Amino acid sequence: MLLFTFIAIALLALGGYMLSRGRAIALADGRLARLHSRPSYHGLYSLLWTALVGIAVLLIVGEGWLFLNQQLFYGMIADALPDEPFIAHQLVLSDARAIAAGQVASTTDALRTELADTIASMESLRIWVTCGLALLSAGAAWFLTYSRISLEWRARNRSEQIIQVILAVCAVIAILTTIGIVLSLISETLNFFSKIGWRVDMYLFGTTWSPLSGVSAGALDPEKVGAVPLFAGTFMITIIAMLVAVPVGLFAAIYLSDFASKRTRSWAKPMLEVLAGVPTVVYGFFAAITVAPAIRDAGTFLGLNVDSSSALAAGTVMGIMIIPFISSLSDDVINSVPQSLRDGSYGLGATKAETIRQVVLPAALPGIVSAILLGISRAVGETMIVVMAAGQGANLTWNPLEAVTTVTVQIVMLYTGDTDLETASGPVFALGFTLFCVTLLLNVVALRIVRRYREMYD
């Protein structure tokens, strides 16, 4: 029924578009230039109002009424079962809904059947009235816009205003979502800190991470929520990843932009970008079953003791994953260095190598730095590879051949374990918030550098 109404409103809007456009053309009487706005704008104005009013009525009346009905049903259940807890009321209501919809309920009794009848009649009334109202008001909106059409009517300006508002609303939705996520991160993090008795210092500087041990006592033990090993592990793996990704990615970018022939470039660049399309879970098991044993064997051969899942293995594979980000972004930046700078350098008798090292790279440096920073924030937030290949024990070490754990791994562990989510949420949100702060900082720095770079050539 709702779907049908949506389609009906859409058809109404399209029909309104055609009719209004037709009327505008008829009014112009063969000389379209007499109209202030092109006929299609008159049509668009009708279309926008018809669709917006229809959908708005459908949503507001439908949802509002649904809420009222809900209150009514709960009232009825509460009258019948005053002693049961709220969760039992919810169960009764969902059973009654199931019966009303002709599905199977957990139990069937007199209360539920009776309630189901009420629900069926009330809900169908709600839906029919809402849909009728929506169609009526959409039609009315169309009629109003249709009757306003005249030679002077500024349909273009009006519809552009409406579209501008729609665009702004979309932007606001994106912003509000971000704000919502940040606020929930902050409030849950504060909640977690209150549970460890506001020992934020223990969280930031403690070296023992085992937040769920002894949690049965109700409160978390501030002695065991030290996040240092997690962040140390994250940074070690990130550094290893960048040691792989930055040289390889940057040199690949220099080759692609300044040395490769057009033909080589046309297939080599897409090939490199395929790397970026490999799902990280694939990298993860590649790291776990291919790279980690290989590194271990190599270590054994050299007489070193290598853990079966080492920071080195995870970091190397993560570096490979980040190569295309660095190479692709750097290649774009290097290519955007104006040819005139290269010509200037060649014109002074500089070789290609001198030109690249002393003119092109310095000019592209801000962009390259921001590519690297974006790569780092990618590495810090990467999860799948480290879950599979890095290890799970919070081990504070400088040795890349040992297993370490990362922030993201611990978040996954806490939520996939058998602890109830309520308890696990505290440390998870605190870690998530800290991680968010780190990547946010990196992104802000990267964006600033990019902005400075843009100013240079415009």
Added chain:
Amino acid sequence: MTNMRMTEKNLKDRENKISAKGVDVFYGDTHAIKDVDVNILNNTVTAFIGPSGCGKSTFLRCLNRMNDTIDIARVTGQILLDGDDIYDKSVDPVTLRARVGMVFQKPNPFPKSIYDNIAYGPRIHGLVNNKAELDEVVEKSLRRAAIWDEAKDRLDQPGTGLSGGQQQRLCIARAIATAPEVLLMDEPCSALDPIATAQIEELIDELRQDFAVVIVTHSMQQAARVSQKTAFFHLGVVAEYGDTNQIFTNPVDKRTQDYITGRFG
């Protein structure tokens, strides 16, 4: 040292510096330059004029092998610099470009400090042995390009922060600092206002004392003001080449006459 060089140059005054014979340039299938013969004389400003797309910039870029950086460009014929073929296999285009400097249409200072812009050439060619010598070369080049007074207090600031005319003079100073023998200028004033243009023109006349200067220009007035020799390019061929005075007052070729009197172009 400088004086000796001056006398040596004066002795060779008005000698052929570059002589081009039967030069053809192809861009892919396009025949851009057809059988061009031009001589560039020492201590002389030679102007290349002609309508847009006539090949004057293309020919200019042949003289220091800048066309090498374009994949599809192909040059045939003979271009001699001091009697040596610059397209000979044994010639390194990089060394050639150090001898034949170039200034471009759009000022293109490197995103470095003013000092480092000038020091770029001397550093890569090893022309100086220490910081003091480099300082001297930088100051001398900036003075030669008539921008020392404006730049001396801001040598460590980026060259991109200068005005358009200043940037172009910086680029000329940068080219001079490499101590070239020939200076090629590809419409050096087309991006500048009249005041900056006048300054650059004055500068070009000064530079003639030390270099052979070749300038491509759209402005016939400019060619008449700064050059002693003029080559008129038309559709890829040199329609006429001779003394600037003669070209502008008494052109032999009908096409030159039409262009100069403003009948086309």
